[in-house]
Amino acid sequence: MIKRILAILFLCLPAHGAVHAGDLRSLFINMPDSIMPTLTRSERMDFLDYMDSGMKARVRNRLGGESVMTGFSDRSLTVITSQSGRLEMVLFPLRKGKNLICIIKTVTARFEDSRLSFYNEDWTPVDGRKLIELPQLDDYLTKEALKQDSLPELRKQSLLRLQSATAVDGGLEFRYTSLDYIGDDADRFRSWFRTDPLRYIWTGKRFERKNK
Secondary structure (H helix, E strand, O other): OHHHHHHHHHHHHOHHOOOOOOOHEEEEOOOOOOOOOOOOOHHHHHHHHHOOOOOOOOOOOOOOOOOEEEOOOOOOOEEEEEEOEEEEEEEEOOHOOOOEEEEEEEOOOOOOEEEEEOOOOOOOOEEEEEEOOOOOOHHHHHHHHHHOOOOHHHHOOOOOOEEEEEOOOOOOOOOOOOHHOOOHHHHHHHHEOOOEEEEEEEEOOEEOOOOO
């Protein structure tokens, strides 16, 4: 209860006093509801209370289902928002002690598909096109695949081009998840795709591809 009272008092501080508090905890609590619409600020605070107490961090969301915080550290957290959704929040360091906030929303139904968005510490959106060049289909293909006469057929069939993203130490990893949508021909093309994820490293200004 004392932690909750202190947290509420902190949130009531003037905005100019909170600007310097770029820690994950305060940023998560002050996250706009539009980013995680199924959970209120109070429920986000409940997550942290449960984690602090060593309890399983699960709350009832606005849809009547259950959301669970499965990970929390100084720079990242993960919330299973629903039976078919996951949200990751990650801080990447900028100059002068500030952070870039990366939000990864992943639909976890039959095949995972992720969407990334970026924000400053005041939750002002940042244009992701200036930060990362997202992987395209050819980035996932092996050299063998690029020599195949059937490659145009694969490109035509693999129209969805879903990919999952997750945060790793110092960067992001992407995996191609569209292949099974092709259907019966999926096994035919499976060996054309690299098995290791595409790794991007944060340089302090943008994400650069590590393995090509």
